Amino acid sequence: xxKSDLLEKLKEANQQWETLLTEIGVGRMEQxxxxxxWSMKDIIAHLxxxxxxxxxxxxxxxxxxxxxxxxxxxxLQGDDEINAWIYTAxxxxxxxxxxxxxxxxxxxxxxxxxxxxxxxxxxxxEPKYLVVWVGEERFHVSEFFDHFYDDHxxxxxxxxxxxxxxxx
Numbered sequence: 001x002x003k004s005d006l007l008e009k010l011k012e013a014n015q016q017w018e019t020l021l022t023e024i025g026v027g028r029m030e031q032x033x034x035x036x037x038w039s040m041k042d043i044i045a046h047l048x049x050x051x052x053x054x055x056x057x058x059x060x061x062x063x064x065x066x067x068x069x070x071x072x073x074x075x076l077q078g079d080d081e082i083n084a085w086i087y088t089a090x091x092x093x094x095x096x097x098x099x100x101x102x103x104x105x106x107x108x109x110x111x112x113x114x115x116x117x118x119x120x121x122x123x124x125x126e127p128k129y130l131v132v133w134v135g136e137e138r139f140h141v142s143e144f145f146d147h148f149y150d151d152h153x154x155x156x157x158x159x160x161x162x163x164x165x166x167x168x
Contacts, residue, residue: 001122006130006141007113013145014106021099024160029095035155038087043152045090045098046083051105051144058112058141061134109144 029041038046049071056068072085090098113132121133130142140146 001124003116003118006122009130010110017145026095034159035152041095041098042087042091044102046086047148048101048105049086055105055108058139061137062112062116106144109141
């Protein structure tokens, strides 16, 4: 895999994401019940929290800097506590700000990838995982979207189906 292929795959994944967001519509983004009590806005904010940290880590690795500390308090233990912190930190923010963060994070990832040298090791791990190696550090850059599609999309699709059934 080369840099152009990686950028194209990430842009294609982002287009699919944006198509889904359009299908959902801004007016429904704050409705609870998409995944437990979470709204679509809460899911996007959750993804943003992890994606922003991934971008910061990748940037530090490219610059030869120490990997940054996580944006959440160091005392949090495990993903559930981190996710709860991200939820609380973002729940009252407007959807426009949460969507802007998501788009900004993606653009930062694209800019980082576009600026890497051609000798950086890039890898497609079947079936779909896009990996950037910086030295011995592995960055799963397709996680920007894979986590959503692997862990959250079924809930979102079921929620959308429930909404459509209620409207008919």
